[in-house]
Amino acid sequence: MLTILALAQKDLRILVRYKSGIFFTLIWPLMIAVMFGAIFSGDSDRMAKIKVAIVDEDATPDSSRFAERLEKSSEFEALRANREQGMTLVRKGRQTAVILIPKGFSEASSRLFYGTPPRVEVWIDPSRKAEAGMLQGLLQKQAAERMQTLLSDRAGSRDMVSKALDEIKTAPPSEGNAALGRYLGELDRFLGTPAQNAAGKQMGSWQPLEVTEKAISAGPSGPHPRNSFEITFPQGILWGIIGCVMTFGIGIVSERTHGTMARLQMAPISRFQLLAGKALACFAALAVLQSGLFLIARLIFHVRPQSWPLVFMAGFSAAAAFVGIMMLVSVLGKTEQAAAGAGWAVMMPVAMLGGGMIPLFYMPSWMAVAGNFSPAKWAILAMEGAIWRGFSLQEMLLPCGILLASGAACFLAGARAFRPTS
Amino acid sequence: MLKFADVWKSYGNLTAVAGLFLEVRRGEIFGLLGPNGAGKSTTVHMAVGVLAPDKGTVTVDALGTPSLPDVRVRIGVAPQAISLYESLTGEENLAFFGRMYRLHGARLRARINSALQFVGLTDRKRDLIKTYSGGMKRRLNLAAAVLHEPELILLDEPSVGVDPQSRNLIFENILQLRSQGRTIVYTTHYMEEAERLCDRVGIMDHGKLLAVGTVPELLAQRGSKPELVVETNGKEVRLETEDPLGELNRLAAAGPVANFRLERPTLEQVFLNLTGRKLRD
Numbered sequence: 244m245l246t247i248l249a250l251a252q253k254d255l256r257i258l259v260r261y262k263s264g265i266f267f268t269l270i271w272p273l274m275i276a277v278m279f280g281a282i283f284s285g286d287s288d289r290m291a292k293i294k295v296a297i298v299d300e301d302a303t304p305d306s307s308r309f310a311e312r313l314e315k316s317s318e319f320e321a322l323r324a325n326r327e328q329g330m331t332l333v334r335k336g337r338q339t340a341v342i343l344i345p346k347g348f349s350e351a352s353s354r355l356f357y358g359t360p361p362r363v364e365v366w367i368d369p370s371r372k373a374e375a376g377m378l379q380g381l382l383q384k385q386a387a388e389r390m391q392t393l394l395s396d397r398a399g400s401r402d403m404v405s406k407a408l409d410e411i412k413t414a415p416p417s418e419g420n421a422a423l424g425r426y427l428g429e430l431d432r433f434l435g436t437p438a439q440n441a442a443g444k445q446m447g448s449w450q451p452l453e454v455t456e457k458a459i460s461a462g463p464s465g466p467h468p469r470n471s472f473e474i475t476f477p478q479g480i481l482w483g484i485i486g487c488v489m490t491f492g493i494g495i496v497s498e499r500t501h502g503t504m505a506r507l508q509m510a511p512i513s514r515f516q517l518l519a520g521k522a523l524a525c526f527a528a529l530a531v532l533q534s535g536l537f538l539i540a541r542l543i544f545h546v547r548p549q550s551w552p553l554v555f556m557a558g559f560s561a562a563a564a565f566v567g568i569m570m571l572v573s574v575l576g577k578t579e580q581a582a583a584g585a586g587w588a589v590m591m592p593v594a595m596l597g598g599g600m601i602p603l604f605y606m607p608s609w610m611a612v613a614g615n616f617s618p619a620k621w622a623i624l625a626m627e628g629a630i631w632r633g634f635s636l637q638e639m640l641l642p643c644g645i646l647l648a649s650g651a652a653c654f655l656a657g658a659r660a661f662r663p664t665s
Numbered sequence: 666m667l668k669f670a671d672v673w674k675s676y677g678n679l680t681a682v683a684g685l686f687l688e689v690r691r692g693e694i695f696g697l698l699g700p701n702g703a704g705k706s707t708t709v710h711m712a713v714g715v716l717a718p719d720k721g722t723v724t725v726d727a728l729g730t731p732s733l734p735d736v737r738v739r740i741g742v743a744p745q746a747i748s749l750y751e752s753l754t755g756e757e758n759l760a761f762f763g764r765m766y767r768l769h770g771a772r773l774r775a776r777i778n779s780a781l782q783f784v785g786l787t788d789r790k791r792d793l794i795k796t797y798s799g800g801m802k803r804r805l806n807l808a809a810a811v812l813h814e815p816e817l818i819l820l821d822e823p824s825v826g827v828d829p830q831s832r833n834l835i836f837e838n839i840l841q842l843r844s845q846g847r848t849i850v851y852t853t854h855y856m857e858e859a860e861r862l863c864d865r866v867g868i869m870d871h872g873k874l875l876a877v878g879t880v881p882e883l884l885a886q887r888g889s890k891p892e893l894v895v896e897t898n899g900k901e902v903r904l905e906t907e908d909p910l911g912e913l914n915r916l917a918a919a920g921p922v923a924n925f926r927l928e929r930p931t932l933e934q935v936f937l938n939l940t941g942r943k944l945r946d
Binding site for chain 2: 245246249250253256257260261501502503505506507508509510511512513
């Protein structure tokens, strides 16, 4: 045991003196946690707006009102431009998209329940596809709000219905037009009556759907994330773990190339002691790293885990899993450069599929399924479970069990392939 | 002390050691002389138990194979590649290797101080290894090998790439170790070192031990006769002779001798005679 402790102590001493290792192990994960925490903090004033150029080619009071609505919207940072200017701004990357209101917008808007609907064109930067869907949703929202305003204005709505009825009268007779005429006639009479509903209460403004956003928690009074850092610190800790694992994995390769591993092999120590010393050092470093980051999270960013024992359980399992992965990294290349390249090539997908870079909901479904094979996903889930998801001990068993099993499998595979000399 | 009995070792198609029979005696400095690739390092690695022979046995005293930890703890090794941690100080390196060889507490501290003093690095003990010169690293490499006072010390090319001052210090250290009764196996491809340090020398080439003996024995058995070089009547005359004084007197009687020197046979010539090529070819 003394030999194993001596081996671990030596590795930790070297780690402390390795400045870039310290950066990737402690500073980098802290930066990730704080940066993402600030981005996802939910402060609407600081939310990024979509930059758009509005081109109004219809140039009618109706289209102008719609353009003004977009300009005033909190979701857009809009400017007015003509078609050519707008396209140039998008091509140069200064605006994300052009929202073009074509001729005929106003006329189409005045028709209710028949004819083609009002149309806008969205010309988007091909490299900003992720925002295209969001943009479409926001435009639909603006259109719905416009319709809400229109239908809440009974006089304005009546004018629109009257105009439609006049057009139907001059149109060729048909069964459809006759039915629409009857319907619009009834609607005209309805809009002409006092604004009271069947129960005799004053009618409110029309709204297609009211959405209320609520966070899922263990119960009505159960724990929930108090701030965005409770969500982002597990991500940051994951990056710290990965940085630490890479440092130790490459450190083993470095010992092999510099001959110290062969020298250790000549000492009266067993292969088990050698590997156990490496594993203990990595595990201790991961434990200190996680403790340090949790301490910073608690003291500075007001992260309050639901259960410290479960945090310990999650941290222990994550450390054990990544010690196994460290052994695998150490056998991926014969030189430090090869091991670093191969190690990051493995770690990046592991982190990405596990939700360490992009939230899982942004991924296609097959990638979300593939994430189940990433220890990073289970490490984040276990930490979130202990911090704010309100996991019970039983619920923690699945992620922690998977982490421990994958750690053992990786360690055995790495130890089997481990060669002290290159 | 160390015995190889019909030892064979191959790497794929390359035979590194072929049928080695050798016994290193207690308290001697045994030199393994041969060019690069002769099989010296493989022999050392088998002596310390890192490599297992494909055939044959390696034993240390009557204790058994050096692959056993209890046997290995009695062996000290200074590998050819400097095997130290650059980010640790000299003292920290020795403390670490000492703990690998079961030294602890006050005894470890005493041995570290003694080893540092032995190689003349006491005043640099708190400096990181990366600030050491090549010669200083070699000396600390030697200190790590002798720290736990092993009975058998294996030194694999310990003077490679060091300055003359450090080389002399290393030689003095090795002679001092012999005077303490340690058994030393010293591999080198420098014949001068083997001649200067070793009680007995084994000459290796292509994995085979070609000859073993003291330096005078090897020179007598496998070397050429001494060569007398005389400058007389403006000409240089070279004579192989076992009686150089008699030959010189004979030449002096025949005419004036302007200059003369005696060229003794060397291990280089022994190697040439044994293999048909020079040691550094």
